[in-house]
Amino acid sequence: LQAGPYDNLKEVALKILQNDVCTVPIIHSSSDDGSFPQLLHLASLSGILKCIFRYFRHVSGSLPVLQLPICSIPLGTWVPKIGESNGRPLAMLRPSASLSAALNLLIHAQVSSIPIVDDNDSLLDIYCRSDITALAKDRVYTHINLNEMTIHQVKFLSFIS
DSSP states (O other), rough: OOBOOTSHHHHHHHHHHTTTTTEEEEEEHHHHHHHHSEEEEEHHHHEEEEEEEEEHHGGGGGGGGSSSGGGSSSSSOOOOTOSSOOOOOBOBTTTTTTTHHHHHHHHHOOOOOEEEEEETBEEEOOOOOEHHHHHHGGGGGGOTTTTTHHHHHHHHHHHHO
């Protein structure tokens, strides 16, 4: 299972969903017979969503889906609500949530990413397990308190470092 560098994001997302996998390798071969393949990237749904958000954030009028509440879009991290056997609400956090709350949700929901939403439940950002590795860069994690640091502050730290 793989995708090529010229496959569009929709095709890659469908491969991930239809094959129930977490990532799809993006492979390129410079030869006609497909020999000597090169791994260019590992695509994931959270990465695709981040890409869409990053490039269309300031022109959300051209992509109305970015203005909808995230729970109305059939995409995301679904976990059962405590005490409710049939319900599957979307797990999401506000930017003011603590880093500790985000890490606990990632672990307990067994997911790789969580949408960060505003008061209207519209998408603001995504917090991923890969963002945790950004904290390890230059040992930033040694200077923070998990219960006091908010998701917004962590995303800002990741952006400037």
